Amino acid sequence: MSTSATVQFSDVVRAFGRGGHTAVDGVSLLVDETSRVGVVGESGSGKSTLVRMLVGLDHPSAGTVEFNGRSIAAMLPDELRAFRLAVQLVAQDTTSSFDPRRTLRDAVRRPLEVLRGMDVAAADGAVDATLRGLGLDPQLANRLPHQVSGGQRQRFAIARALVVRPRLLVCDEAVSALDVSVQGAVLNLVKRYCREHGAGLVFVSHGLPATAFVADRLVVMHRGRVVEDGPREQVLFRPEHAYTRTLVDAHRRTGDRRGSVPA
Numbered sequence: 001m002s003t004s005a006t007v008q009f010s011d012v013v014r015a016f017g018r019g020g021h022t023a024v025d026g027v028s029l030l031v032d033e034t035s036r037v038g039v040v041g042e043s044g045s046g047k048s049t050l051v052r053m054l055v056g057l058d059h060p061s062a063g064t065v066e067f068n069g070r071s072i073a074a075m076l077p078d079e080l081r082a083f084r085l086a087v088q089l090v091a092q093d094t095t096s097s098f099d100p101r102r103t104l105r106d107a108v109r110r111p112l113e114v115l116r117g118m119d120v121a122a123a124d125g126a127v128d129a130t131l132r133g134l135g136l137d138p139q140l141a142n143r144l145p146h147q148v149s150g151g152q153r154q155r156f157a158i159a160r161a162l163v164v165r166p167r168l169l170v171c172d173e174a175v176s177a178l179d180v181s182v183q184g185a186v187l188n189l190v191k192r193y194c195r196e197h198g199a200g201l202v203f204v205s206h207g208l209p210a211t212a213f214v215a216d217r218l219v220v221m222h223r224g225r226v227v228e229d230g231p232r233e234q235v236l237f238r239p240e241h242a243y244t245r246t247l248v249d250a251h252r253r254t255g256d257r258r259g260s261v262p263a
């Protein structure tokens with residue numbers, strides 16, 4: 001399958017409340033199925049707000065976010081379904097993103113039922129294949145979310161996103177809560193999916209090592225703005241913005257001891 005999945009941000013602003021905080025402040029950005037983008041910035045810089053607009057969970061106060069040329073905010077139900085099949089999110093907090101009373105199998109199966117209209121039997125085959133691809137024993141899926149480890153639950157969250165075979169995978173702090181020892185394995189799975197399916201990746205994290213490990217393009221956010229957007233080597237070794245230099249220097253000082261991900 002080679003349908004394109006292009007998301008274009010044009011002068012996007014997202015402000016909260018009357019005269020409130022501007023979480024995203026004039027961002028223009030293009031990502032598609034060929035992208036391997038890492039979005040990095042300190043906590044509160046607007047990354048999750050950007051992600052929520054990228055996947056259609058929130059909309060700009062000004063400017064537009066378009067998927068294949070159509071404003072996501074203006075999409076009709078059929079267009080939204082096609083968009084959700086193409087662009088999938090692995091959210092920040094797996095504890096709250098799973099229903100505690102439903103099995104993990106129910107959770108991973110659900111996108112196939114809702115978006116593809118598959119029945120349980122057909123969907124279960126696809127669920128098992130996706131779980132195996134992520135190194136998860138399908139038997140584990142009969143458990144409830146709190147009955148597996150944090151690392152396993154994160155893989156189920158990734159499985160729930162990948163089960164519909166998206167063209168663009170968006171990960172918001174997808175490994176930040178995991179031990180460094182398992183981060184590398186999860187990142188490798190994400191990279192492999194994108195390589196094998198020709199899918200794009202938008203990987204968002206406050207941590208530079210994980211971001212630089214999966215991305216070949218780095219976008220740096222600072223106070224709601226994109227202050228740098230370029231090839232990874234250029235951003236890491238010839239940053240243009242003072243804030244990027246601060247980020248890279250901080251990583252050089254501490255990165256070897258904590259949060260460092262094997263290359």
Ligand SMILES: Nc1ncnc2c1ncn2[C@@H]1O[C@H](COP(=O)(O)OP(=O)(O)O)[C@@H](O)[C@H]1O
Pocket residue numbers: 016021022023041042043044045046047048049050
């Ligand atoms: N729903 C909301 N209502 C009010 N303020 C918000 C809301 N969501 C995010 N913010 C604010 O926007 C800023 C950016 O938040 P966020 O996008 O979560 O940053 P990051 O993911 O980089 O940590 C923060 O100051 C946050 O408090």
Ligand SMILES: [Mg+2]
Pocket residue numbers: 047048049092172173
């Ligand atoms: Mg965030």
